[in-house]
Amino acid sequence: MKRSLGYIKALVLVAIVCLLYGFAEKRHKSRGISEVKVEFTDSENLYVTEEVVNKLLIQNKASVSSIDKETLDLNRVEYLLNEHQMIENAEVYLTLDGKLEAIVSQRKPIGRVVGNSSFYLDKNGEIMPLSQFYSARVPLMFGFDGENVTKAYSIINYIKEDEFLKKHIIGINRQKGNKYSLELREQDFELYFGDSSNVALKFNNFKAFYKKAQKENKIDTYKKVNLQFGDQVVCTKK
Structure with missing residues (x-):
């Protein structure tokens, strides 16, 4: 009899605890x-x-x-x-x-298309609309649209990851056959890049050329610098 009474008390106690917990949970959720x-x-x-x-x-x-x-x-x-x-x-x-x-x-833009329609190219190579709250300081992209902009992603993304290139390159122009030329912040010569192959090699060649030409005070003597051949830099003087 005493054992049965103990079981009943235990069940009642468990029921009360469950009731209080359920009440508290309901009250918590309703707040x-x-x-x-x-x-x-x-x-x-x-x-x-x-x-x-x-x-x-x-x-x-x-x-x-x-x-x-x-x-x-x-x-x-x-x-x-x-x-x-x-x-x-x-x-x-x-x-x-x-x-x-x-x-x-x-989302993080890495380039901004300027033209009939304007939008960003983001770090994942996807189209991103402009923001009404902030304008990103990224290279401007001319001659692009929603169909061909991703073809230049490897070039723009490489610029984003390199401090030297971010400092000096402010724009990219699309030409026929998905060939590209780049605009520099401080120099007026045309930087012809060619297609989007061998991106790292071309940019490494350009950085080596730029530093050497600047050291020798010849950087202002060129009207065109051609990177399209990959293994060499071909320069045309003014």
């Missing part, structure tokens, strides 16, 4: 979001603002407090953020104290 926090992994250049991200996070509700945790769909919020044209990746989560937080990585 509104106390705060929205947005963190950008790259905070220098904001192609999308915190305000824009906030609106996506709260799913166009009038205020954060009007959303309860049970109603909030984190998967949908993440999806909306990741579908934004300026966002590369977003992770969204709720903290124990009721904060809705998002870690946002923006």
